[in-house]
Amino acid sequence: MIEDSKLVVAGMEFGSRLLVGTGKYKDHEETRLAIEASGAEIVTVAIRRTNIGQNPDEPNLLDVISPDKYTILPNTAGCYTAKDAVRTCRLARELLDGHKLVKLEVLGDDKTLFPDIPETLIAAEELVKDGFDVMVYTSDDPLIARRLSEIGCVSVMPLAAPIGSGLGIRNPYNIITIIEEALVPIIVDAGVGTASDAAIAMELGCDGVLMNTAIAAAKHPILMASAMKKGIEAGREAFLAGRMPRKRFASASSPIEGTIF
Amino acid sequence: MQFVLNGESTEMSAGSTIQDVVNTMEVGTKRYAVECNEEIVPRSLHTKTAVQQGDQIEIVVAIGGG
Numbered sequence: 153m154i155e156d157s158k159l160v161v162a163g164m165e166f167g168s169r170l171l172v173g174t175g176k177y178k179d180h181e182e183t184r185l186a187i188e189a190s191g192a193e194i195v196t197v198a199i200r201r202t203n204i205g206q207n208p209d210e211p212n213l214l215d216v217i218s219p220d221k222y223t224i225l226p227n228t229a230g231c232y233t234a235k236d237a238v239r240t241c242r243l244a245r246e247l248l249d250g251h252k253l254v255k256l257e258v259l260g261d262d263k264t265l266f267p268d269i270p271e272t273l274i275a276a277e278e279l280v281k282d283g284f285d286v287m288v289y290t291s292d293d294p295l296i297a298r299r300l301s302e303i304g305c306v307s308v309m310p311l312a313a314p315i316g317s318g319l320g321i322r323n324p325y326n327i328i329t330i331i332e333e334a335l336v337p338i339i340v341d342a343g344v345g346t347a348s349d350a351a352i353a354m355e356l357g358c359d360g361v362l363m364n365t366a367i368a369a370a371k372h373p374i375l376m377a378s379a380m381k382k383g384i385e386a387g388r389e390a391f392l393a394g395r396m397p398r399k400r401f402a403s404a405s406s407p408i409e410g411t412i413f
Numbered sequence: 414m415q416f417v418l419n420g421e422s423t424e425m426s427a428g429s430t431i432q433d434v435v436n437t438m439e440v441g442t443k444r445y446a447v448e449c450n451e452e453i454v455p456r457s458l459h460t461k462t463a464v465q466q467g468d469q470i471e472i473v474v475a476i477g478g479g
């Protein structure tokens with residue numbers, strides 16, 4: 153058995169290569185159980201205004217997903233400018249007592265939720281300069297991925313397909329090119345729909361996969377979380393094992409010699 | 414004194430501090446962070462920072478997201 157290395161992000165080691173979000177669940181209990189079943193160690197959260205008159209007894213997400221147990225990855229979801237993304241990261245750092253790891257995403261359009269690359273590059277530079285460890289959501293463009301790692305992002309996270317679409321890996325060849333040139337861990341972020349999509353991402357050689365809707369929007373989220381864990385592990389092992397070459401024609405599995413006729 | 418809290422115009426007595434504003438929000442035991450005029454106000458300064466007329470204050474918490 154080949155001993156797999158750990159996923160290393162910003163000098164921290166993780167046994168799980170599945171990263172999960174906490175959005176779209178029915179309640180905190182379902183969130184907690186799904187995340188537990190996924191085996192994920194890095195868990196994303198969003199940063200939002202408190203509501204005036206909010207119930208103070210309402211359970212707190214960070215009590216359910218404790219920063220003592222999980223590595224919290226605050227995101228900049230919903231930000232459409234570099235400025236808003238940087239502000240959100242600074243608020244997250246204050247909220248989490250100086251925690252430096254953030255997921256940067258600057259969106260360009262609410263129909264596709266594709267990243268706004270010029271704004272993403274500006275925000276990434278500013279955040280890296282300000283001491284953040286930046287995991288960055290980006291398109292599957294290898295040149296942009298390279299540029300983001302050169303800026304100093306600790307992980308580059310190309311989309312497999314639009315956020316929440318569940319379409320699976322739409323451009324595996326770009327993902328392979330990004331992986332081949334990678335200076336930092338490459339984590340597919342967004343677009344997987346089911347366990348086989350996660351396995352394919354890992355078979356391509358990704359260092360991990362980040363997902364939310366594929367688990368939360370399944371009919372049985374907790375079961376899907378468990379399926380994703382296995383998909384990630386199976387894909388990783390298949391990658392390490394090295395798949396057989398594809399051939400156009402058959403090759404018999406049983407010997408030709410010694411047949412009775 | 415008028416200021417803007419999470420996008421809404423708010424009135425409090427002059428001399429109120431950031432901590433006084435936080436107390437009106439019923440954040441309970443949640444972790445939160447405060448920004449005033451787009452600058453972070455560190456937790457250690459909440460009781461010492463007076464809110465000024467026209468300040469733009471944001472108080473945020475962590476919620477579910479992907």
